[in-house]
Structure formats: C-alpha cells, structure tokens
Amino acid sequence: MKRLALLPILLVVTFLWPLQSALADTNVAGSATASASYTSSWESVAAINDGIDPPSSNDTVNRRWGTWPNTGSQWAELTWTSAQGLRSADVYFFDDGGGVRVPSSWKLQYWTGSAYADISASYPVAANTYNKVSFTQVSTTRLRVVLQSGQGSVGLLEVRAFAADAPPSGSGWNPPGNLVTPLNEVWQHQESTYPNLYGFRNYGWDQVMANGGSINYCVRWDTGATVTAAQRDQIHATLARQFKKWMDLMAGHNNWPYTNVPLKVVGWAVRDRAQLQWNDNSVDIYVGNIRENAPQCSEPCGRFFNQNGTYPNCPGGPSHHYDMSLWLTAGFGGGAGGDWGQRIGSEYYMSNLNTDNVHILLHEMGHSFGLDDFYDWTPTGVGGFLMKAGSAAQITDFDAWMFRDWWRHLKSRYGR
Template sequence: MRRLAIPPLLLLMTLLFPLREAAADTNVARSATPSASYTSAWESVAAINDGIDPPRSNDTVNRRWGTWPQTGTQWAELTWASAQTLRSADVYFFDDGGGVRVPASWKLQYWTGSAYADISASYPVAADTYNTASFAQVSTTRLRVVLQSGQGSVGLLEVRAFAPDTGGTSGWNPPASLVTPLDEVWRHVESTYSNPYGFRNYGWDQIMANRGSINYCVRWDSSATVTAAQRDQIHAALARQFKKWMDVMAGHNGWPYADVPLKVVGWAVRDRAQLQWSDTSVDVYVNNIRENAPQCAEPCGRFFNQGGNYPNCPGGASHHYDMSLWLTAGFSGGAGGDWGQRVGSEYYLSNLNTANMHILLHEIGHSFGLDDFYDWTPTGVCCFLMKAGSATSITDFDAWMFRDWWRHLKSRYGL
C-alpha cells in the first residue's frame, strides 16, 4: 500500500491559534448550532463558532455576525444536542467603526429547560480582544449572548464556551507502554514532512469545517453495472468503516462529536447506463474524466476548493464532497490522502459485509495524516494497522497515533 504525497502547494504556513491559558477547560462551542435574533443579509451567524480567531474587531476577511440596521436588544445563541457543563465564555465583538459597534452592555443567559436565566458574572466590553466572563458552573443545552446596542447595531466575530475537562479518557493519557513509541512517531512526522501543522485539508479539517459530518463521492472506475441495492451496500460499508476511526475519538480530549455522519452525495461514472437506478438520492456525474477515471464535479470537491466555498457546485454547498471513494477494477493494494481513498472494486464488493475492510481502514488513516511504516517500527510495538500487512483492524497503537494527531492539531480549531 502507498500513501500519495501531499501536494507541495498545499503545504503553506498557517497561523495556529494559541491554546487558551485555562488548558484544563475545553471549548465546546464548535459542536453547537448557532442562531440569532437577527442577521444582516450579507453577514452569517455561522461566524460565531467557526473557530476562526479574529485578527481585530474590524475583521474584513472572515465571516461576521452583525445586526445592522437593527438596534436595541439582540442575541446570538449556541444550542447543543446534549447538555454541556459550562463555567466560562469568551466573546469577540464585531466593530467596523460605522454602523456596527461594540455593545453598551452584554450578558449571558442559559436555558433552564423552561426559560432563560441570567448568568451572574462580570462582563467587560472591549474591542480587538476576547472578553471573558467566568461564572458558577451551569448545565445547559443553550447559551445565549444578549447584547444591548449603544452607538450602533451590534455583532460578534466569535464565541467560545468552556467546559471543564473531566479527565480520564477525555484527556491525553496513553498507556505507559505506548508513550515512547508515540513520541517516536510524532518526531518522525515532524522531521519527515516539511510542515505537518500547516497543511489544512486533513480529514480533521474536513469534519470540523462541516461541523461534524463528512461527504463522499464514489468514483466508479469500472465497466461493471451497479444496482440500487449494491449502491446502498457500498454506502453502508463505507460508513461502517469510517465510523471505526470516529469511534476512536468519541469522548476523547475535547473531540466535540459523539458521532460523525457520513453521506455519499454523488457517483461518477463513464456511462450512465452502468448505474441501474433512476432515483435522485445521489448526484450522478457522467464522463467527467480526471486521472483516466470518472470524477464528481471539481466545483463540488473540497480538494479543489479548500476555502470551503462551493459557488459553482450544482445544488450548492450541501452537495459538495470532501473525499472520494475511488473504486478501480483490477487495482491491488490501496492509496489514500486528503482527497480520499482508492481500493480495488472487486476487493470492495467482496468485502461489503466484512467487519474490518483493512485496506480501506488503512487508507482512511492516511486521510487523517497517519503515516506508513515500510522502513521502521516504533520501539516496543510490532503489529498494527498502519504497518501494512501486520494487522487487519485498528489496534490500540493505531488508536493512540490517531488521537495524537488530534492532540497536535486541535488548537487550530480553538479547542
């Protein structure tokens, strides 16, 4: 098996967001759904928890939430699928020096289950910095930032909501026997690749950009036909294998998602007649050839649009795909990278009900940054999935290597 090289042009230096001083707390805002009392048509409430650290209150580059021309009392809110235990929050005000200014005052409210209650805290008001409110712990599914306008309308660039790290499996606590080999692996990553921190299209980045989900395109690189039943089995098998890696992260070290839904949004094929279904559950792309294989439309692919915008994608951003499952007739072994995974179509179809499709699992590991181990083995370990041919399922060592990538990258998401 081989790992495709990361394109040099994508290895650009980027600024990693600094870890908050209160390292024992975890920012859980990224896993929430944002909403607001009002949003200007050209602004976006999604800005408030997109993890982008503002350079200044008059940020003219990144998304912003603003309420111009509305004034008076306005609010922005974070809603979680399950209750969060919170004890502090940071807000960064939007102030363009014109119609949107820092508020005259602000406060936090939490949802009790039947009503909103004010949170007692000190509420500073300053531009060009995070304003922190610390408070007695509350458990809630909704946190509301209530803003009272002053010289103009109001807005926010970012909200961070912090929950205490409960320890145990939620932190970084690998077994003692794995500390040395894990350290060796990460040192190898840093010394081998020019800037592993700067690359911005790992599977981690894709999931975080989607707020906890992943979209796929299937590249059907075969002359065989596919029935609707086979299509559904192919989708289900991919979702099961991808979930095995996501289950490694659930509840660990500030990972914000208990589940990461996978959706296949498109199929690419040379001849539409090969796909023996007429429903519209997936987009179909015909004879769009790249690398001598069918491919879903480039305007819909994250690999080609890493800014996360898809203005020319038919159907819009919801029809975008983050990675491709490239199924090639007669292909042996596998390949993987930020673009997706490639395996043999015969191998895949013959293993639809296999518990561990080990070649695909290995290649998914590459999409999240995990390396191959062709010419060396970390101290004290012998057999693991990413060392091709030595294991057929995700081992404890694979799981902790995976978590180690998250440990080194999580700060870029404000976590």
C-alpha cells in the same frame, strides 16, 4: 497518485498477522474461579490464580496444579462472573524434572458463549519463567489453558490474565504508559519527514471540523461493472461502517466535540450512466468527467479543489459538496489514501461488503487523517498494527493512539 498532496501511498497488502502488542494492563486472574480437566489429589487448581509468583518451575514451597499421572491433552481455566476484555496472558509451567514436565505445546482458548475458540498467538514453552502471550482482544467469561503433555504429565503454577485498561475519557492526553515512547517516536518522525505538517489544512480532521461534525463522499466508479440500487446502498453502508471505526475512537476523548460523525455519499461519477441501475435522485451523478483516466465527480463540488471550504460553483450548492472520494478501480491491488480520499480495488471492495474490518480501506482512511506508513521502521516496543501494512487487519490500540495524537497536535487550530 498525482493528487496525493502530502501523504504516501500503500503498496500491496498480502499477509494478515495476529496482533502482537504487549500492553501493561490489569491482571484480572485473581477475581476468577479456577477449574481443570484433572487435578492430582495432593495438588490444588486454586494455585493457578493465587497471585503468588513461583520461585521456579520446580516450586516445592507453594501449592501447584498438576495432572500426574494423566497425560495427553489437559486443561485448566479461569471463569469470571462477568465478561473481561482480555488481550494478553502470562503462564508459568510446573516442572519437577520427574513426573511433571513442561508441555510439548500449549494454547489459550476463550469461551465464545457457546463454544471454546482458539486464540491465535505464538506460544513460547520455557521453564522457570512466565510465558507471555499477546493477542487480539477478546471479551469472554472463561479463559482456558490447554496443555499437550510431552515427557510427563503437565501442570501450572500461575496464570495471569490481563484485561484492557478502561477506555480513555474526558479531557487530556492519557495513553497507556508503554505507548508513550513509541507515540513520541512516531510524531517526531512525522515532523522530520513532512516539513509542512502543521501548515497543511486538508486533513480529514479539517474536513470533519469544517462540516461541523460530518463528512461527505463521492464515489468514483472506475470500473465497467454495473451497480444496482441495492449494491449502491451496501457500498454506502460499508463505507460508513468503516469510517465510524475511526471516529468512534474519538468520542469522549480529549475535547473531541462529537459523539457521532455521520457519513453521507452525495454523488457518483461514472463513465456511462447506464452502469448505474437506479432512477432515483438520491445522489448526484456525474457522467464522463474523466480525470486520471477515471470518472471524477464535479471539481467545483470537491473539497480538494476548494480548500477554503466554499463551493460557489457546485451545482447543488454547498450541501452537495464532497470532502473525499471513494475511488474504486477494477483490477487495482493494494490501495492509496490521502486528503482526497481513498483508492482501492473495486473487486476487493465488493467482495468485502459484509466484512467487519475492510482493512485496506481502514488503512487508507488512516492516511486521510494524517497517519503515516511504516515501511522501513517500527516504533519501539510495538508489534503489528494497521498502519504497518501487512501486520494487522484491524485498528489496534497503537493505531488508535496515533490517531488521537493527530487530534492532540491539531486541535488548537479549531479552538479546542
């Protein structure tokens, strides 16, 4: 992309993996009530959350949960009186080498309020240790461990269920301890990769702050398709929802001054006015201004072309300026992002208008706020995350803290 200015582009995103971020959170199992599909009369299901770390899988000292002589699919679960934000669990199997053995396989399920849903993760099976599982955070009142028996009946000695720490608030820099090292690695990597990191003045941060807490977009409709007024409004709403996911990470954090950063689409650029099937004047319309072989909104109104933040030649005046472009190109795979905005496939965008996480757009928005790609390295101790293309389909905790780290390093330029 010629107008990249600073930031790299994304290649094609193909695979979506569950998140694998190991997080040192709070074990909330002790506040739950344990129950099970079946419990041998001499065992106790209360063993699974009594807080006692087993000496081994063949624990002959502490109480245990076991299902002998029953086999097949067996479960034990934890029930809380209020919803917990769970995102990892440790499970210690009971195995006496005789009638009770480690399972052939197992999984976690959570209660959605009306049914049990499988938790997508990788599930190790090992004796004499905690089997650790991380997963995309779920909010639930019940966590179920489902065991499929193997060479005998099954059982558990202890289950730990970890809830996310309280969200950041107030002033200061307070990332979870396990993210401090990888965050420092990322920042040092960026500093060494981009010599003009601190001189650059057109990050999304600069744009939002220059507007006093809002952002304006113009749509580059780089396709021959038509758009109805209803589709236009959906396109705007989807863009605003995705942008809000990033901005909500900042509310109340480290002197970020806004609780809400509204997004407004002020214009559309198109090859042929007849493609736009509305007659109202709710947005400015730019016809036939072809740049990079694509329709472009008026340069005098664009932040990229007026980085001092004044728009003397924008026909509608400064309120009609746009900070970023949403560039939707027919047949475009993957995406690109930078201070100028985001470019993604028009078909992808239109087929994801009702998707919760339009992950390619979210990734490219990350670039617009300075976040880097991770094609050739991974920070220590973190698994999948949005900015490592293909490894996550939503903003993870690590993405959130990288995002906040940009604010930490730039905020002094805004007197914060």
